[in-house]
Amino acid sequence: MNKVKKLLALTCALTLTAGLFAACGSDNSSSSSGGKNVTVDIFQFKVEAKDALDKAAKTYTDKHKNVTINIQTVGGGQDYSAALKSKFASGQEPAIYNIGGPQELSDWKGKLEDLSSQPWVSQAYDGALDSAKVDGKVYGMPFDLEGYGFIYNKNIFKKAGIDPDTIKTFADLQKAVDTLNSKKSSLGIQSVFALPGKETWVTGMHTSNVALGNEFKDAVAAFNAKTVDFKYGDGFKKLLDIQIQNGYKPDGTNKSINSVDYSTEVEQLFSLGKVAIIQQGNWISGTVEGIDPDLAKNIGILPMTIDGTKDGTIPVGVPEYWAVNSNKDADTKKAAEDFLNWLYTSDEGKKMIIQDFKFIPPFKGYDASDLQPTDPLAKDILKYSKAGNTTPWVFSGYPTGWYDKLLAADIQKYIAGDLTWDKVISNAKNSWADARK
Known part of the structure; x- marks a missing residue:
């Protein structure tokens, strides 16, 4: 739009x-x-x-x-x-x-x-x-x-020999993650990602928006839509899978990802340098700065790109x-x-x-010069915006209760191995249609 x-x-x-x-x-x-x-x-x-x-x-x-x-x-x-x-x-x-x-x-x-x-x-x-x-x-x-994507630790990427500017596609991201995973010990990290499976808004709202932000032109269009097709459902799955497979697991099982909350993800893991990447946005800047001011100056946003859509983009919106x-x-x-x-x-x-x-x-x-954003995440969002490399936030047009009580709940079952991805998508389609009747 x-x-x-x-x-x-x-x-x-x-x-x-x-x-x-x-x-x-x-x-x-x-x-x-x-x-x-x-x-x-x-x-x-x-x-x-x-x-x-x-x-x-x-x-x-x-x-x-x-x-x-x-x-x-x-x-x-x-x-x-x-x-x-x-x-x-x-x-x-x-x-x-x-x-x-x-x-x-x-x-x-x-x-x-x-x-x-x-x-x-x-x-x-x-x-x-x-x-x-x-x-x-x-x-x-x-x-x-605000904008969100994959927030990364620049110091860890530099130590691993990864140039973040070369990451535009999902394949580029996968290559970088494989490198990070192979060097976990020397990098001093517990895992590449920390996915907060407990937070329904992260998976059900933000991750899904990467797919649906390419299906609907804006939140109003999503609100008026009687059905959802999940045209980019496979890409949605890949964005979750890369975080699950390479993610922090408290007890070593995928199911335990569902016990990881926002505080654990941002404060205990990312801000302390125990993971290299998290899915979050510029709102974490103050939290990271309060824990490690030096790290707060050395973080950035990688794209969240789905195959078949424009490369190198992040979602930005109100x-x-x-x-x-x-x-x-x-x-x-x-x-x-x-x-x-x-x-x-x-x-x-x-x-x-x-x-x-x-x-x-x-x-x-x-x-005025003293009213310009100073933190690196805000600067990155402006950089993506200037280049036109953004997708809209459409989740405010989702049916009431759909993303958390239905979609995210099913995603938690998928993470735990109790539900297939095909069933996640079919349930999401049916529940959306039911809510719009």
Whole structure:
């Protein structure tokens, strides 16, 4: 889709005309909601952004004495969608929460404030708002732009004599993995990969998206699709198999891969140099830096390429959107909207978005030299985007519960040797069709 391509191209053009955010880029230290005391409860999923969000909230409330911001984070292996539903069902509805795109726009219809008049809307890159629109109205503010692929340790690759720039196809990746596997002892690694089989979002959402991002042009197309063909099902299998066969196995069996979680993968294995490659995205930068600052400067993103599609690509898109609860009173909604606007458009907030959140902003106006992404993963994503070597994120258009409760659950059975791949695909096709009836 042209809009998606424009989005990806524009994200890397962070050298736009100065002053694009002049109308909404200045710090605002005045009280919100006419000085009335307001409490804004935020219920969000992004564990990696928790500390930065806490800092931002404190900075904002120091200048807006009448506003109290409470933040609750549910993520890192927990089921955010289920937790959010429970939160609403309990009567403790948050003022700000997260939605993923077309499917969740439908799921939460009636509880989403129309944000079309917000000042940041006109500054969003082309395509960044597409998955948050219904009938031309905007119901979500994009978090950031993210990309994922095979994150690799440059020091290990150099020691193994592998040039990562030569890896474009799956065959190239297989060759590199074979080399790494043959040199595990001298490289000091336990395995080439660490696949977090316990994390349904990694396999059921992100790995599957590499295949389906080449089948559907965007998330809206996926949302509107009555069936899924899995045209690239064989390539999907290869991406999983290479991680399973060469992956970290706690007890030596494939089944034990299903006990590996995000923390084990990123913190205990990759960040400590015990594996060479993991399937993740630029959101891990802060975690790696906190464990090994030197390693954080020496990581990059390899392509996740499927045979029969464009070589050398990674998926790039908007991961989630900030939503404002339409059920809240006018003062609370105003304060919630003001905080989000301040965070992404004020001079102070923009610095936090880059330096603390380590986000790739989905908005124009970040042209200043101190507002450029600095971590190597963000730089790699911009490099892929500039070259047009990206595929869209379509998983926000998957049927509700399909990727985790159905597809990923079957993938876990496949990893354990309890289900054939043909059955994984046939079950996925049937469950998708059933959900769309």
